Amino acid sequence: MALRVAVIGSGPAGIYTAEALVKQSLEPVRVDVLERLPTPYGLVRYGVAPDHTSIKSIANYLRRVLELPEVRFLGGVTLGPHVSVEDLLGSYDAVVYCTGAMVDRKLGIPGEDLPGSVAATDFVNWYCGHPDVDPGRFTLDSPEVAVIGVGNVAVDVVRVLAKTADELRATDVPHDVLERLSESQVKAIHMVGRRGPEHAKFTLKELRELGDLANADVCVRPDEAVVLGGDFPRQVQGNIKVLQSWAAREPVGRPRRLDVRFWLRPVEILGAERVEGLKLERTRLSEEGRVVGTGEFETLPVGMVLRSVGYQSVPLPGVPFSEQTMTVPNEAGRIREREYVAGWLKRGPTGVIGTNKSDAAETVRTLLADLEGRERVAAESIDALLAERGVRPVTYAEWLAIEAAETELARSLGRGERVKLVGLETMLRACRP
Ligand SMILES: Cc1cc2nc3c(=O)[nH]c(=O)nc-3n(C[C@H](O)[C@H](O)[C@H](O)COP(=O)(O)OP(=O)(O)OC[C@H]3O[C@@H](n4cnc5c(N)ncnc54)[C@H](O)[C@@H]3O)c2cc1C
Numbered sequence: 001m002a003l004r005v006a007v008i009g010s011g012p013a014g015i016y017t018a019e020a021l022v023k024q025s026l027e028p029v030r031v032d033v034l035e036r037l038p039t040p041y042g043l044v045r046y047g048v049a050p051d052h053t054s055i056k057s058i059a060n061y062l063r064r065v066l067e068l069p070e071v072r073f074l075g076g077v078t079l080g081p082h083v084s085v086e087d088l089l090g091s092y093d094a095v096v097y098c099t100g101a102m103v104d105r106k107l108g109i110p111g112e113d114l115p116g117s118v119a120a121t122d123f124v125n126w127y128c129g130h131p132d133v134d135p136g137r138f139t140l141d142s143p144e145v146a147v148i149g150v151g152n153v154a155v156d157v158v159r160v161l162a163k164t165a166d167e168l169r170a171t172d173v174p175h176d177v178l179e180r181l182s183e184s185q186v187k188a189i190h191m192v193g194r195r196g197p198e199h200a201k202f203t204l205k206e207l208r209e210l211g212d213l214a215n216a217d218v219c220v221r222p223d224e225a226v227v228l229g230g231d232f233p234r235q236v237q238g239n240i241k242v243l244q245s246w247a248a249r250e251p252v253g254r255p256r257r258l259d260v261r262f263w264l265r266p267v268e269i270l271g272a273e274r275v276e277g278l279k280l281e282r283t284r285l286s287e288e289g290r291v292v293g294t295g296e297f298e299t300l301p302v303g304m305v306l307r308s309v310g311y312q313s314v315p316l317p318g319v320p321f322s323e324q325t326m327t328v329p330n331e332a333g334r335i336r337e338r339e340y341v342a343g344w345l346k347r348g349p350t351g352v353i354g355t356n357k358s359d360a361a362e363t364v365r366t367l368l369a370d371l372e373g374r375e376r377v378a379a380e381s382i383d384a385l386l387a388e389r390g391v392r393p394v395t396y397a398e399w400l401a402i403e404a405a406e407t408e409l410a411r412s413l414g415r416g417e418r419v420k421l422v423g424l425e426t427m428l429r430a431c432r433p
């Protein structure tokens with residue numbers, strides 16, 4: 001009998017896990033990939049910025065895994081409301097949880113919950129057309145916006161704010177979102193780092209792209225671009241060089257302006273009914289290397305604050321979870337007997353898409369070594385169980401029908417290769433006419 005494995009989540013970690021199972025297993029294997037959305041690929045579809053088309057094309061590689069005869073995609077099936085850990089352990093020899101990191105980290109400052117204070121997770125979901133977020137959710141009616149954090153997600157968010165709607169027209173951004181972007185009143189964007197240029201988390205290629213924006217001048221204050229010491233890794237040296245070159249140039253009057261700021265930490269989001277400003281405190285590093293305030297404050301007159309300070313995982317019902325690391329405790333991917341973890345849920349929300357490949361391969365090595373020579377469990381049928389509960393999974397063929405509808409929508413609108421369909425009902429109507 002084939003080894004039967006359930007992979008929960010169809011982001012890069014889930015699909016690389018399925019691939020590693022097929023490649024590494026010496027005996028026949030069957031892998032079901034259960035995904036809460038009708039669509040596969042996780043953050044490749046609902047995270048990678050719409051204008052990063054070459055990165056998005058990684059989906060072409062992931063697609064080939066889902067098309068392997070040993071692998072089956074079951075969309076619209078959520079661990080929690082639809083199936084429990086017990087159901088999975090009754091139906092499969094092993095389960096690998098790959099549900100990523102879906103929510104934002106909190107800043108823990110006053111005013112964080114005011115209207116206009118927005119988690120980057122929500123904003124990214126919005127421009128990526130995630131079914132959890134209504135396309136009408138955001139109106140960019142404020143001329144000044146702050147983005148807190150200097151990681152690659154902050155850079156993505158800044159780029160989408162800085163570009164014109166026309167520049168994003170050929171991407172897969174949902175049409176309603178594109179219309180909102182075309183009405184944007186944003187003139188000034190402040191990207192704020194709590195430490196110096198040498199500590200920024202963005203990568204050089206992503207940073208450089210900001211300097212090439214046709215619609216925005218990028219400005220850095222010379223005093224904030226000063227970096228002491230010089231023994232930095234190449235990437236960091238590159239970042240510093242680029243930032244210092246921007247500090248030396250004058251704005252040329254482009255319609256929007258991006259200020260990249262350093263050594264400022266957010267202390268309060270100001271406003272009575274909604275965001276009216278962001279209070280920042282200048283910082284320095286203590287002798288122990290911690291960020292400390294200097295008691296010198298400044299206020300940015302922004303009407304929107306985008307908090308891009310990292311993602312975090314959420315506990316899955318019935319699965320161990322550490323509130324300290326916000327990950328699932330594991331040893332080389334093993335959680336406990338027959339249960340495993342891979343991807344952001346395993347190691348936290350860092351690393352690029354490719355990092356999940358080696359990560360998944362490690363988990364699969366552990367799983368196969370543990371299960372070698374073990375008797376297979378008398379498997380119940382997950383299909384029968386789902387049918388009993390009235391859950392009809394979205395098949396891979398149905399997902400292809402959603403894709404085809406997105407291609408057709410792009411054609412009818414005269415836009416690029418694909419325009420995202422938004423909303424579960426719309427997607428289901430497209431694949432089950
Ligand atoms: C905004 C953003 C942009 C990024 N851009 C890039 C980039 O340009 N290049 C790059 O290399 N890396 C990028 N990354 C990093 C990359 O996306 C991650 O390394 C990768 O997606 C993590 O993979 P994962 O499978 O662990 O999680 P995810 O990709 O988040 O996949 C998790 C999947 O699990 C599903 N799921 C969640 N809960 C359940 C449940 N209860 N039941 C069933 N399914 C569930 C989700 O719907 C999702 O499909 C970006 C990350 C972010 C946040």
Ligand SMILES: NC(=O)c1ccc[n+]([C@@H]2O[C@H](COP(=O)([O-])OP(=O)(O)OC[C@H]3O[C@@H](n4cnc5c(N)ncnc54)[C@H](OP(=O)(O)O)[C@@H]3O)[C@@H](O)[C@H]2O)c1
Nearest residue numbers: 149150151152153154194195201308309310311349350351
């Ligand atoms: N194009 C790409 O390749 C791409 C695109 C998007 C994302 N990704 C990857 O996805 C992962 C997640 O990216 P991310 O940008 O969400 O996370 P990240 O790289 O961890 O960056 C988070 C940023 O938030 C700051 N921050 C955290 N807490 C803060 C606080 N309380 N106050 C102020 N600032 C705070 C951090 O500053 P400190 O350093 O001081 O903590 C850091 O600048 C990364 O590995 C990233 O490279 C890649």
